[in-house]
Every structure is written in structure tokens, then in C-alpha cells.
Amino acid sequence: MTPRHVLDIDDLNAADVAAVLSLAAAPDRPQLLAGRSVGLYFEKPSLRTRHSCEVAVVQLGGHPLMFRTEEVGSDDREPIADIAQVLSGYHALLGARVYDHSVLESLAGSSSIPVVNLLSDLAHPCQALADLLTMQQEWGSLEGRTVTWVGDYNNVARSLSLGAARTGMVVRIASPPGYGPTDVDIERLLSAGLAEPPFVTARPAEAAKGADAVHTDVWASMGHESEADARRRAFEGFSVDDEVLAAANETAVFMHCLPAHRGEEVQASVVDGAQSRVFPQAHNRLHAFRGLLRFLLEDSGGGL
DSSP states (O other): OOOOOOOGGGOOOOHHHHHHHHHHHOOOOOTTTTEEEEEEESOOOHHHHHHHHHHHHHTTEEEEEEHHHHHHHHHTTTHHHHHHHHHHOOOOOEEOOOOOHHHHHHHHHOOOOOOEEEEOOOOOOOHHHHHHHHHHHHHHHHTTTTTEESSSSOHHHHHHHHHHHHOOOOOEEETTTTTOOOOHHHHHHTTTTOOOEEEEEEEEEHHTTTTEEEEEEOSSSOOOGHHHHHHHHHTTTTOOOOOHHHOTTOOEEEEEESOOOOOTBBHHHHTTTTTBBBHHHHHHHHHHHHHHHHHHHHHSSOOO
């Protein structure tokens, strides 16, 4: 059986996303991984990703095995294709948190087990699933709801927008010139099911108008540290503050994948305020990954 890989959220269709969210919310913990392991490859440091993935594997009866770049020497000591084939004989599933998305593509291209993107420079599907789960818990249904992204249209924004497209949401985006979605990004959203092109502006309050959820992320992600000063200047005026949140619906929620830099991309009054859902959102990383594991393992007959 050909393994299902999830390198971005649009590797799941609308029904798949609904199934993952349903499994994520389910109270049972079937021991699908009893006697088996999941390999977790980390090139980048992690708090939420490592803990949520390891605990999810344990909850399904398995053993998580985390390993770093220096332990395998990917494409240095040994080709990634060879590494993927070796690991396929040890594990039920492989997750990878990498700098370059092409590493994931190489792993998936040579792996006979499912490969899941735990973060790359282009996508963060596990975060998007946690975001969708958090908003679903808030409203019950996602269809017709409006999600606003403020800031860099980065890996988190890209996957969140694709998830919104898959679930019938409306997307609004505020980014500085040069940091917004490209024509290719917009075409991809339409192909993923977005009913109409996203509303894109350089004014955060305008993008937040009528939104049910306002999301943001740091201005300089891991790998962009050298651009921090230039990005700080480019993103001046793109902080989610009380004025931006007030432009959204009265019952709107604020979300951030964390870590948050208070006083930069978000003001403390927002991230620590009553409308913030950043900690339930972080906790849902565990439930979303467990739901994705169940979906992929059950889809492949247990992944064994």
C-alpha cells in the first residue's frame, strides 16, 4: 500500500481534514502503536512540537524516538533517500522538523511509511490542524467563519490559509509589501477550495474587520534571524493591538502559534487578554497530532 504523506495541509482533502479533527476531539485512545515506534527527526529546536508529538505517540501505545541532524548526517554522511529506506524498516511513521522543505520531499519520496511535516520553511500543517481544532471548539462549525492573518505570509500562514480553504472559511490577510501571498499562493488557495481570492491589504485593522479570529506570528522566524532588524522596520505598524482586535467581531478570538514577542507582533494586552486562545491552541497541538496519527495509521491498516 502506498503510504500517505502529509507535507502540507492540502495533502488532506476536506473530508480528510474533518476526519482528523473528529479523531483529535475523540476521548478514546486506541493502542494503534502498541509495540511500535515513531521516528521524529529534528533539525530545529522545539518546545510544542517535540512534546506534543512524543506524548501523542505514547497515548497511542507507541515509543517515540527523537533524533537530531548530527546523529544521522543527512546528505553528508549518508543520502536522505538511504536514511528514509532504513527508517522505514524500524518505525510505523516518520515526522520531520526541518529548515528546507526539500528534505521532507526527499524523505517522502523514498519512504514506505507515512512522512509528516512537523515544520519546514514552506509549511506547518500540524500547527494548522491545531488552529482549526481550536476554532472548531470555539464555534462548533468552521464553514463561513472569517480568519484574519496579520504579518508575514510565512509557513504558518500558508498552512492555516490552506486549512481555512479546506473547511469553508473566508481568509483575510494584512502584510507589508513584499511579505504577502504571491499569485502562486492565491492560486493554490483557490485550488484547495477557497470560494474567492483572499482579501489582501497592508492595513491590519482593515483585514481584521468582521473577523472571527485574528492570527499572527513572529516577524523573524528561525532561519531569518539575520533579517530581524530589517523585518522589524518593515513590519512597523503590523502589531496586533487593542485597536486591531476591536475591528474584529465582538466575540473574536486571538491566536498565535507561540513563542510570542510581546510588544512586537502582538501587544501584551491582546496575547494575555480575555480573547486570547494561545494556550488552548498550544495544547491542541497534542490532540491534533494524535488525531493525524490515528488517521494515517488507520488509513494504512495500522501502519504495521
